Amino acid sequence: MEQIMNGQCGLCTHFGESHHSAPALVTIMKSHEAPLNMIDECGHPKHADLHLKVTPISGCDGFVPAAQA
Numbered sequence: 001m002e003q004i005m006n007g008q009c010g011l012c013t014h015f016g017e018s019h020h021s022a023p024a025l026v027t028i029m030k031s032h033e034a035p036l037n038m039i040d041e042c043g044h045p046k047h048a049d050l051h052l053k054v055t056p057i058s059g060c061d062g063f064v065p066a067a068q069a
């Protein structure tokens, strides 16, 4: 497991946005940890059309903190 810091995809509202209530994503929100081999879609409007896939430790300036569960 990898520690996820504020500003990284794992804690961004756009990470796996189309299925944000999935158990794996909720677990990351609560624990601020994620598996190293995880990858999911970025739903940011500027990225969605490109079907960008990111890891929980990726990041960009479009970061928006996800609401805490």
Ligand code: SF4
Pocket (backbone or CB within 6 Å): 007, 008, 009, 010, 012, 013, 014, 015, 016, 041, 042, 043, 044, 047, 054, 058, 059, 060, 061, 062, 063, 064
């Ligand atoms: S790439 Fe940017 S907008 Fe997309 S999930 Fe990561 S931090 Fe959020």
